[in-house]
Amino acid sequence: MSDGAPGRRRRPPTQIDLARRAGVSQATVSQVINETPDRPARLSPETRARVLDAVRELGYRVNPAARSLKGARNRLLGLFTFEAVFPTDQRDFYFPFLLGVEEEVAEQGYDLVLFSSAGASGPRRIYVDGVNRLKLTDGAVLLGRHVRRTELSELVKEDFPFVFIGRREVPGARVSYVAPDYVSATRDLVRRLVELGHRRILFVKAYQGAEPTRDRERGYRRGLKDSGLGVEAAIVHRLPSSGVVTAPDLGAWVRDGVTAIVADPSEDDSVAASIEAAAAETGLSVPDDLSVALLGDPSRTETTRDWTRFDLPRPELGRQAVRLLIQLLEADEGEARQVLLDCTQIPGGTVAEPGRGRRR
Amino acid sequence: MSDGAPGRRRRPPTQIDLARRAGVSQATVSQVINETPDRPARLSPETRARVLDAVRELGYRVNPAARSLKGARNRLLGLFTFEAVFPTDQRDFYFPFLLGVEEEVAEQGYDLVLFSSAGASGPRRIYVDGVNRLKLTDGAVLLGRHVRRTELSELVKEDFPFVFIGRREVPGARVSYVAPDYVSATRDLVRRLVELGHRRILFVKAYQGAEPTRDRERGYRRGLKDSGLGVEAAIVHRLPSSGVVTAPDLGAWVRDGVTAIVADPSEDDSVAASIEAAAAETGLSVPDDLSVALLGDPSRTETTRDWTRFDLPRPELGRQAVRLLIQLLEADEGEARQVLLDCTQIPGGTVAEPGRGRRR
């Protein structure tokens, strides 16, 4: 190939190239590019046209790195998940969030950066080699079950704008988040159980309880209290690290008079599955002998039963997170803000009035 | 709050701040930061230590914008679809591609930019105001049924690296793509029909036939030829713009001796649905009186029948597209390249030997 031939990879054109071509200064080019209705450029129509022609002819595209180096915005939002999104076993969980995020991002005229580079295998990290990759974007939506707290506080410390989907706390700082209202949803579920006649209701909580688990426990206690049972009626069982309920467990609870169980849903639905298995082994029928409700929705769609539970408004959580993020960006010196969204109660078929089994 | 207090928005520390603190120059700081085993810095251990101490004390993070301003590459790949990805009726179609793309992008250590900003409603465009928005990335994967040809040739002209998923042609230029091998898949399907005893096989093709339709037609003719029927046995019906097959159509074909139909699948499955409806109306049973096969897979999952068809390897198409793109980037002076991937034949239940209905 002869040198200087077309086809060689050209350096992308810069504003200086445009300026030369249009016979103006680089500053003028920048003004044309950055013109907005609210901050119009004081330029003649002809100049503007010449610059825009040059833009078209040279195929100019603003360099986001340079722009954000200046501290300006580049209309890029990030989406970071602490677990890989797309492995098939996770996608049913993450996809609805992604849906909402992408929709809202599109509507607001932003583009979306999916941060997938860090840790294709193993846990993902925001900081690689001490560099915050998110900084490429104006701000980011964060998501995930296994959050690295240290990274979160790093983000807060360096004042990077972000919104978490799900309630997260960072000691000594206020974090913006959009989260399902687990407290109310759990409270309502417990109330319903009491109305049905249940008096001994067991709360099965996850081994490592994060904010969502704590919120559910609060809702559980509040539900008991609101129903007149009083907080002392609370019975709480913390799962072992296996995340499994055994037949002996179940037997002991029933002998103790428990007629209903509300459970933290685990990511792999092992809680629901093991309760069902244990019930079968013990010869108990759900819901006739024992009512069971999940405090959330199973992530796997191939779940066997039609569990009594509540659904998280996942796409809406995504959408609201983006809205909140954009608000933060536009407020510039914005305070952290929190938004709670209602869950939808799903009646399901695993809850009934107590004692039906005996009457049968 | 006293001024200078923590909580005010601090400017993150820069290399200059480190330099002042360590009593060295900014250049030296940069050397320490960027030291790698293969390119060691020529610095005394004490200096290195002083700089690293400063890094720790000030909580320094490299500014990625500034860094990528120096080198052209961003390690960002783009994904552009000519239709909106996430409206619920489209997502089942696009999602598998996205899956493969994201997986491979992650594996290669890149991040992914979803271009969603343009045209939340209406057709999407790469060039807005004559500006190529993709330029922000090192290269892009393109995808979509309703491609804007002019935009494609623009991209080729300005030498932007991209790979299309699906075969696309641009006059006077070679485009890189990764596509399903429609020719072979259709040929094999037709061969199978002939082996079953069919002699008059109708090809129903889409109203506006793009490359995929043309490839299927080639495969159709090749299948006839390979089976010894000869190309003159071809019978082709072009759908009207409604994309629907009517009962009179079907009646005429059957009277003409047609025993099998192979059809371009439409995006909304209207072809399959209308053939089924027309058959019911005419009192014909599929497959007893008439065999029907789809030359691809229905995008809607809620399709009624278990159609005889072939599946596109969608996630694999996504993965390969990313690999090819990265090859192009790394070759730098890369030639356009094309990759074809095999489809999987799905036996289904809408094909049988001809004449079964009469014998019944």
Next chain:
DNA sequence: ATCAGCAAGCGATACGTATAACCATCGGCG
């Protein structure tokens, strides 16, 4: 005594953009 050679670190500059501050031209007006 002179100078080559090397180690250690620094100065200068480039990357592409945004913007504040400044300047030239010109019509209108007292």
Next chain:
DNA sequence: CGCCGATGGTTATACGTATCGCTTGCTGAT
């Protein structure tokens, strides 16, 4: 006639980093 304000630009500079080439001080050989 001289000054003013508006119009339509330009010049200069900053953002934070990476890197090339230069200086400086020193060791050891001639």
